Amino acid sequence: MTSSGTSRQHRPQAWACVLLLALGLACSRERPPPLTHEAYVWQRDWSPELSSALEKELPPELGALRVLARERSGPTRTPVDVAVDVDALARSGREVVAVMRVDGTAPLDGISLEEVAVHARAWKARGVRVRGVEVDHDCATPALTAYADWLERERTHLRDGALRLSITALPTWASSPDVKRLAAIPDDVVVQVHAVRAPSLFHPEEARRFVESWSSATGRPFRVALPTYRARLRDGTRLSAEPRDVSGFLATLRERPVPGVTGVLWFRLGHRGDVDAWSLPTLAAVVRGEPLAPRLTPRLVDAGGGTRDIVIENTGRVDADAPARLTLSGNLEVLDGVGGYAPHGASLVARTPPRLRAGERRVVGFVRGTEVTLAVP
Template identity: 40%
Template sequence: MRRIGFAAFALAGLLAALALARHWTMAGPPLPQAVYVWQRQWDAETTAAVAPSRDLFHQYRVLGLQWGSDGRWVKSRADLATLAASKRAVAVVMRIEGTAPLAIAADAAGQLRALLAEWRIAGIRVSGIEFDHDCATSQLTVYAQWLRTVRASLPEAMPIGITALPTWRTATELDGVLQAVDYSVLQVHAVRRPEEGLFDAELARQWIDEWAVRTGSRPFDVALPAYGVRVEVDDTGKPIRVDGEQDLPRTAQGRELVADPVAVARLLETLQRRPVQALREIVWFRLPRRTDQRAWSLRTLRAVIERKPLAIRLDVALHPVANGAGDVVVTNNGNRDGVMPGVVVINGRCAGGDGVNGYQFTPERFHLRMTPPPVLRAGHRRTIGWIRCDAPATLHIEP
């Protein structure tokens, strides 16, 4: 009996070891991370956002040129000295709005050659060129010809890539597009109607798996969202404007669409547990800036990339100013961006106060209220009002 028990125990241990080995075999190494810097006019905040993110990203993909729907070229004013000082690889991104007429192919190549020369003189290690064009599936053959024409006039050794839409995966014309470039970047966010949301982790994984099957051994990246948008609609519910970076005037019909960090982290986890062979890296849209209320905070993005537990921790405190008055300040001490409190209750012998930054003060109950409350990014704070009290007051958040 002892020998049988020992054998059973040994067999159980062997099976456990095999299961663990199988898990290790299935789990891939951490995927490299890159990020889009999507600013046409760099300001001090954009420049300041580069250095704190260097340890997270091996490459910056920088918007360098844009062909607008108005038929004009727009060259971004990137901070070349900052990009060079980052010591990171930099890919030039050309955004093509509207259609991609073959007539601009030669001009596009000329614009890119001039930009490449300028960036290299500045000391930037240019690692590739990427074309960002939301081509209609029916026009993929034309797009493939455009790409071949442009590529023929670019440095032969320069890697060329494209952003790709999930809808292309069933098109036979996709082969011609992929043969014209070195890699593709599958965008799995903001590709559906606004009412369907900005990102769906399960659907994104399905698209990634199907893209891998469709494209075979060709290398590809996946673009993931680290931002939100506001969609303004008319009286019929039809979208009339999408605000992704600015804080434009809002209407009652507007909707906030945000990529949930928990959902994005869940997709990353599945990609680690069930790796996709041809998947090279993750590219985030976009690099967070300090006051960019549409992008995740760098703290949240870092937590997702480093696979840390995500938590919102809102604290409210009274910061004395003068003459018995104090500012009511809400701080998010967690690592996940979260919605600010709708109501802050003030308890104490207080004589008066007022709300700021959209909060309204109710003197009868000494409440500060805002509906709907905005998002407070992780590591950030916001003053929502002030009060004057005869004795120390206590503050608490109502759900």
């Protein structure tokens, strides 16, 4: 009797455990897989710094590279091939997608996917892990029907299955009745949520609306292209994709997934010589969701002859703007600035402070005197 009663008492607990286990399995099935990360290599003039970055400095989270190979732009639509360092691509070990950019104002007559497929096959023959080709065409929304017709015709060049087809897309296309048909043609779609409406570059709230709108309009898997760069408008205004803003958007995408979003494309991959793109340590920190607190250290460095250099060093992992003012104290005999800094009393002042990349060290002035100290902002 005691044994039987004990068994009955434990049955509700056992059923509760089974129910919790079932619920846990259901939740795990519904939770989308982690977002994948890839990057665009969009430089038209390849440099040793870019090749070195591909071979030695890529964050391990980047699973593939989408490389600009050919352009068709301007009124003449003259094709221009990029002199890509194919050996560096091969040594990177990453999968690669060869991209053809076609100006949004240029008609597609006389343009063929075979133009970029030729590059893809040549790279593959030299040891690159080629996955496919991509068309970057900022087509006007009213012209989407013609664009979809062109993609369907041109896809016949890839029917052997050796090359997958992807396209970039503008979120404004979501309002077109042709968008569902268009999104079904390629194997992969990348929706650009930066530099969509002038003069803005990136706003997290707007980007979220773009992603949700595309998801609702197409009902198909897609990736999201996020910015890592700064740009200057014709009137001199500088726009910047701040790591903190982009990281915040990415965090909400992870916490509140949008149906269909499978990964992120970073535009563009920076390197040590690209002052207008994030440094690779900053990109890695954003991808990993690491803290983005800047760490700028100004200090005095003996330059000999009684002179000291005034140095600012970014000892953190995030690119950051240098302080606009550096104040010194002591018996100052000579004080001067360089790189945008100018003396103002006992201070160096920059109207537009430079941005220091992660790990960068920059001399911004020099001072001569006695008992000189530098106030840390």
